[in-house]
Amino acid sequence: MTLLPPPWLVDPLPWHAAASPLEIPRAPIDPETESALHLGRYVPVFGWGATEDEARRVIALVARAYSTEADPGAMGILSAMLLHPTLGTRPVTWLADAIRAGTAPTAWGKVALAAAGLLGAGDSVRAEFGEPLLDCPALRADALRTVAVGGAEQYTFPEAFARLCAAEKEFAGTRGAESFTALRAWFELVLARRWAALETLREIRVESLPAADAWLVSAGLFLVGDDGAKGRMTEYASLALEGLSPVAPRVVPILARELAELVSHSWARRWDHLRCAAAKDHAAAAVRAWLSAALYEPHDEGTDHDTLGPEMTKAAKEARALVGGFLLDWFVPDREARSRVDRWAGDVLRVYHRLHGASMLGGVLDEVIG
């Protein structure tokens, strides 16, 4: 495949004057490597252009992070290589352009997205990194997961939820629709404490979902105390990690440790979730029901006056504005319980991205490294 070199590969190179920029850091990470990463003396993911070598280098990066020699903090440090201080998202935008133009295979995009999930990048880095790939139709669903499933860092869960709702509508009628319904319902149940979403999660045919999405559904059901949810979480996690063990030997023990953390103190987590549900403004919901009953039920006052329009009194409009807050369900006043549930949700989503990344990378490994 003939590819044009990216425009930033001219003198001076953007690797901040390093004679030999860091391409794949050593493990365990030494102070020199850490300092090079801080100073931008590294080649970011797909920094040499949208090439096969670059796709392989990304896989090597992930393998190094999960190698038996890697130190525990390696992943966090290596996630810096997704973006570059000078180039920003230009390398991944270049890759997205190449995929759209047909000069690069979709698998390379999957490799890039998988790296973002597996390296445990934070919400903002992951969103920034995944955004250019949203324009590639073949990668849109995975890129949407990378960008929209998050919110623990800045407490932007409601915004993530709104994006997932839009994605659910966008994918309606396609194979991916059920996945986005599951993701949306998970946010609604765990973070907005709406019980209707629990029914949605129970009705979803989990076996038809990708392993990471099925794992997330099981995690939601685990929170509300469903029998067997813990076992299903382990099962779907193993399924997601299946193809990755040969290149990332430590992925299973790391994920197993994180999973064990998530499922410990199950009663306390369930209790926190219930406390949040109880702390919601139920009176506000009742007032919304009264106003709907007033406006939409037939009404005979026994006079000959014209039929009234749907307009409410000013007092009712103001009362509705007071109770109509969409955010009431998310920002419940029991802060202690809420922050614990939010933290748990953040941890779940971090594992979700690892699993999603693992299953994506496992699926394209053969295609990229043969």
Add this chain to the structure above:
Amino acid sequence: MSAFDDAIDALHESIAGWNRGAVPGTISRCAMCFDAAAKEGDPRAAVGAAVARGLAGDHEGARRRLLEATARWPEAAGAYVALGMLALRSPDVLAFAAEASWALIAARSLAPAVGCIERALAVALAAQGEFMGALQCARAALVIDPDDEEARLWSALMRLYFGGDVTSASVLVELPTEALLRGRSTAVWLGAVAGNYARGEFHEARVSLRKAIGVFKQGATPEKPLVDSARRWFRELRGFGAGVPMTGERWVYDVGGAQSEYVRTRAAMSAFRDAIVQSGGRATADVVTVLDIDSALGAMEARARRGMLEYGARLMVRGFAEAYLPMVACLEPPSLELLAAMGLVRLDG
């Protein structure tokens, strides 16, 4: 006779001939006489000039003059009373309720223990949504004058919707007959609508509504907003439901039905409680006890009840103020007590 005395005579004449507003010619003469008296530096005349304009329909001009009067004579209660009174007679009463409240609080500080000021303050605070303060003022007005039917009306309304006390519905139902004998307008029937509805007397509630709006011509443009406002409030009252909220079978309806978040959260908590009872040892390790759950259930119910009363009062009492006060302003002149509190009476000595 001084210009001020002429003005007072004209004011009382225009009020005596009140027919959905002051008598136009007389109220204009009254305003001019007050203007002449105000040139001599009489603060009562400045207030009177503003009140005359307000009663003639120039609310903005009246308000401006009264704000000037309060700045010039901050120690005179009359201007504050007038400001509060005119704010409560404005077409958009909820928008001016806060201004009416502060003006009447200032008036009360300058002239304490005046029944009509306490009563007007109760109305202003209720329209603003400050129900506890409003209830206290209505009670203060009733201590001064136990026969004050307006204070009784507002006190009963707040007890019903803010306090959840259904016994006050009887007061609302019985009040109009008594008030009409004292020369009040048919607007007082609107209070009976709330009373009838709370007692589950749906037919009587409709009859009371018809009596309240019956004096207005059907389809008449200037009066249509008054009629529609009362009808809208009645429609919202119906949504709120008959009887005392949050009692017996009504509770599930009030919290939004069997599929509501409240009911389902309660069910989830009960299931969790059962699970803890069945395996207490594991639960104790996570520091969750049956007592914690019982206490959370109790707190949830108490918070929902309190919140529903608060929101219900905001809807019902403020909605009532929105419908009732413009009707009263149209059908009734300001009371002589209020005019006296503004100093707009002639002292014959």
